[in-house]
Amino acid sequence: MDNDKPANLPPPDIFRAAEVHYEDLPVSEIAATGQGIPSEDFAAREEMAEWDALEGNFEELSRRVKEQVASAGPAFFQQLKDRTLRDPAYEPSYVGGELDRKNLRMYEWQRGEIYIHSAAMILDPETTLEVTYEPEGRIKRLLLESDHRNITYLGELPRGISQDEGNAVAVWRIQRGKSPLATNDAEFLDDLSDIYLDSLRGALSMRRRFIDEYSIEPHRIRLSYDDQPYEVNYTKSKFRRAHLHALPVIRESPLAARESIAASMRGTGEFGENREARARAAIERVMQASRSDGANTPASKYALLWVRDNRDQAAFMDTKPEILKQSIEVLRATDPDRKIFLIGDDLFKGRPNLFSAFQNEGVLDGVDSQTLIRFWAAEKNDGTALTHGEQALFLHYLNTDADIVQVGIESGALESAICLGVPTVYFQANEHVADKGTRWQLYWAKWSFGESRVAVEEDGSKKFFASGRPVKRFDRSGETYPPPLMSVRRVEFGPDLPEPADVDAEPITAYYPGNITVGVDQISTLVENGGLADMARVFDPGWSDETWRASMYYAGQIQQWTQVETTDWGVASRRYEAITLALNGMVHPTDSAVGDAYVNAGYHVDLNGQGVDRTAIAAAYAAAPRDRGTAVTAALHGILGNDAFKDRCLRDLRLVSLTDAERAKFASSVIEVTAANNVLREIGKIAPDGSSTTSRHIAEALSVQLPLQRGQAPRMSTTAARSRSTTTRRKPGQGKPASPKAAEQPSHLRRSSGPEPGPEPGRGKGHGP
Numbered sequence: 001m002d003n004d005k006p007a008n009l010p011p012p013d014i015f016r017a018a019e020v021h022y023e024d025l026p027v028s029e030i031a032a033t034g035q036g037i038p039s040e041d042f043a044a045r046e047e048m049a050e051w052d053a054l055e056g057n058f059e060e061l062s063r064r065v066k067e068q069v070a071s072a073g074p075a076f077f078q079q080l081k082d083r084t085l086r087d088p089a090y091e092p093s094y095v096g097g098e099l100d101r102k103n104l105r106m107y108e109w110q111r112g113e114i115y116i117h118s119a120a121m122i123l124d125p126e127t128t129l130e131v132t133y134e135p136e137g138r139i140k141r142l143l144l145e146s147d148h149r150n151i152t153y154l155g156e157l158p159r160g161i162s163q164d165e166g167n168a169v170a171v172w173r174i175q176r177g178k179s180p181l182a183t184n185d186a187e188f189l190d191d192l193s194d195i196y197l198d199s200l201r202g203a204l205s206m207r208r209r210f211i212d213e214y215s216i217e218p219h220r221i222r223l224s225y226d227d228q229p230y231e232v233n234y235t236k237s238k239f240r241r242a243h244l245h246a247l248p249v250i251r252e253s254p255l256a257a258r259e260s261i262a263a264s265m266r267g268t269g270e271f272g273e274n275r276e277a278r279a280r281a282a283i284e285r286v287m288q289a290s291r292s293d294g295a296n297t298p299a300s301k302y303a304l305l306w307v308r309d310n311r312d313q314a315a316f317m318d319t320k321p322e323i324l325k326q327s328i329e330v331l332r333a334t335d336p337d338r339k340i341f342l343i344g345d346d347l348f349k350g351r352p353n354l355f356s357a358f359q360n361e362g363v364l365d366g367v368d369s370q371t372l373i374r375f376w377a378a379e380k381n382d383g384t385a386l387t388h389g390e391q392a393l394f395l396h397y398l399n400t401d402a403d404i405v406q407v408g409i410e411s412g413a414l415e416s417a418i419c420l421g422v423p424t425v426y427f428q429a430n431e432h433v434a435d436k437g438t439r440w441q442l443y444w445a446k447w448s449f450g451e452s453r454v455a456v457e458e459d460g461s462k463k464f465f466a467s468g469r470p471v472k473r474f475d476r477s478g479e480t481y482p483p484p485l486m487s488v489r490r491v492e493f494g495p496d497l498p499e500p501a502d503v504d505a506e507p508i509t510a511y512y513p514g515n516i517t518v519g520v521d522q523i524s525t526l527v528e529n530g531g532l533a534d535m536a537r538v539f540d541p542g543w544s545d546e547t548w549r550a551s552m553y554y555a556g557q558i559q560q561w562t563q564v565e566t567t568d569w570g571v572a573s574r575r576y577e578a579i580t581l582a583l584n585g586m587v588h589p590t591d592s593a594v595g596d597a598y599v600n601a602g603y604h605v606d607l608n609g610q611g612v613d614r615t616a617i618a619a620a621y622a623a624a625p626r627d628r629g630t631a632v633t634a635a636l637h638g639i640l641g642n643d644a645f646k647d648r649c650l651r652d653l654r655l656v657s658l659t660d661a662e663r664a665k666f667a668s669s670v671i672e673v674t675a676a677n678n679v680l681r682e683i684g685k686i687a688p689d690g691s692s693t694t695s696r697h698i699a700e701a702l703s704v705q706l707p708l709q710r711g712q713a714p715r716m717s718t719t720a721a722r723s724r725s726t727t728t729r730r731k732p733g734q735g736k737p738a739s740p741k742a743a744e745q746p747s748h749l750r751r752s753s754g755p756e757p758g759p760e761p762g763r764g765k766g767h768g769p
Contacts, residue, residue, distance in 0.1 A: 029474040030450070034478070035450040036100055042128060075160065102241070107132045118216070123249040124248050133200055135196045162201060258711060265389035285371055301335070301337055302405075304404060306414065308405060328364075329533060342368065342372065343406075394419040396588065405424070410428045466502075551621075555620075555632060558639065559639050572655055
């Protein structure tokens with residue numbers, strides 16, 4: 001193991017620098033009254049019976065549809081959308097972007113929304129839920145993945161089928177582990193039928209999940225069919241309404257709220273006993289794993305580091321390997337008694353070089369990287385996978401029995417546990433703080449209701465940002481409410497927007513890590529799973545010399561991009577964008593759209609004089625035309641599969657890392673959220689002043705206890721905190737530091753005051769959701 005001391009070690013006292021004061025938490029400005037409008041959008045008995053029947057006989061519906069497609073051809077798809085799929089559902093109810101409305105809506109493909117929407121449905125009986133499906137939207141999302149990964153259907157399409165539908169089928173098949181090409185027209189049309197039907201199947205499944213896993217009354221859930229442009233219904237759904245109607249209940253009674261959520265997930269009778277037993281069996285595996293380290297008793301403190309690893313168009317939210325490494329190092333240095341588990345997806349699947357690097361660097365020493373990876377899987381639970389509700393119960397019972405903290409990139413999978421009071425620290429890209437980040441800020445920021453309007457200059461003219469977008473002002477009305485949960489904190493990382501107050505600006509750098517992740521994975525799949533060999537048959541021996549020269553140009557560009565050295569997120573992202581587009585151009589050399597995209601994006605690279613050996617590419621294109629495709633793909637296999645390029649891919653995956661200040665905030669945040677949970681345990685349901693315990697009581701107690709605890713926090717160990725951050729490009733957000741304030745002692749807790757804490761180097765942004 002490498003024990004060299006890195007040059008960029010942070011100062012020993014840096015982990016004392018960050019301190020969050022309750023008074024300095026931002027205010028979420030909410031453009032609503034705060035007086036919720038109860039929903040009356042209930043499902044009729046006849047509709048519920050029809051959905052139950054559809055769910056039970058869906059395979060029969062699928063069989064009939066495929067028979068009709070085979071008989072009538074692709075023309076039947078329009079009837080499928082207009083009648084077969086539309087008839088069982090309601091039209092979307094009116095929301096109009098009004099945050100006070102309690103007729104919640106989520107789309108069947110929004111799997112991450114189930115966690116907070118289930119909490120809202122459990123905690124607020126005045127809410128209802130529409131599970132909306134959109135068959136055409138399923139095609140559109142597959143095409144987004146097709147564009148993102150440059151996936152094209154290369155086979156001959158059935159008559160009447162568009163290239164877009166072909167590309168959607170290619171992605172659909174790849175996602176299911178199949179070849180992107182169907183073996184015949186019948187198989188292609190079956191796949192396309194499945195794509196359209198899957199939206200209804202997903203909606204029925206989502207409805208069932210709310211009923212069975214979260215004990216929601218069936219009449220409060222209904223299906224709706226949406227075939228309108230996104231701006232008509234989707235953008236006006238305002239999914240954060242689930243937070244706005246769930247979190248006030250948690251604010252006013254955090255312990256009672258978590259009991260209600262847990263009880264609904266558990267269920268009653270033998271069914272509930274079985275679910276609890278399955279969740280507690282998972283806890284026993286955790287306890288047993290902590291005993292295996294040689295201790296006679298299990299650990300009492302745990303850190304669960306979530307791994308999200310989807311490697312798809314939303315990969316910008318996937319776990320960043322270097323941030324995971326730094327999180328482990330910080331926890332070791334500041335809380336060495338806390339047993340660390342990786343939980344969730346397998347970060348190292350298909351990445352043996354990343355696993356070897358972590359092992360060689362000692363990152364995984366003492367870390368359990370097996371027990372909770374895919375802990376929900378059937379093979380770990382007596383042949384039956386844990387449901388979402390059972391997974392949440394596992395975290396709830398573990399938090400009840402032990403001192404835990406969960407850490408991860410912002411993801412819906414954390415939200416059930418958050419609502420159940422599990423201490424949580426999450427990472428979020430600075431560029432996303434002001435837009436999608438406003439939803440999660442509702443957990444831990446103060447709230448204010450009011451009206452948002454366009455700001456004006458002194459002369460009465462409208463005020464605009466440099467981008468041309470209007471500057472908004474917020475007029476607050478009424479009181480400012482305390483945070484719903486003191487057990488949640490955010491750690492921002494990476495560059496900020498050019499003008500952070502312009503909250504509608506399009507994030508740029510936040511998506512670079514996702515491009516790198518997807519690009520590395522796509523290239524690895526091509527090399528390891530025979531994808532390159534499959535491309536050989538697309539080369540046409542009858543191409544003209546000019547066409548072959550164009551193909552050779554793209555192959556040469558691929559080789560040169562593999563040899564570009566970078567420590568910059570943006571350049572690394574462009575490497576994989578250029579390679580995937582050049583792969584497309586190599587097999588479609590006369591496609592002007594590909595050529596224009598490559599040139600206009602500035603992907604052309606020329607490393608002449610930098611030792612690029614083009615012998616293999618030249619020899620491949622010199623082969624006889626009938627053998628040329630095989631020769632070219634074999635040459636590319638050697639270029640994309642060699643160790644030097646694999647090392648560059650690994651370095652690119654690890655480019656995103658935390659600065660010293662960001663690591664400091666992470667260390668501070670762990671202390672804050674675990675302290676909040678311990679304070680709530682000490683106070684219980686009744687506060688010392690005799691009233692029911694609310695989040696305000698917890699905040700007031702922390703204003704006394706945290707400064708005392710901070711003075712006893714371990715210093716950063718220069719040995720334990722070995723860090724190999726590889727990023728040199730950094731422009732972190734520079735919010736104005738909060739002024740140090742003395743911790744004001746609440747009237748019901750008379751203690752001697754502790755040392756005055758330092759300021760938080762935070763953003764202090766109060767943008768409304």
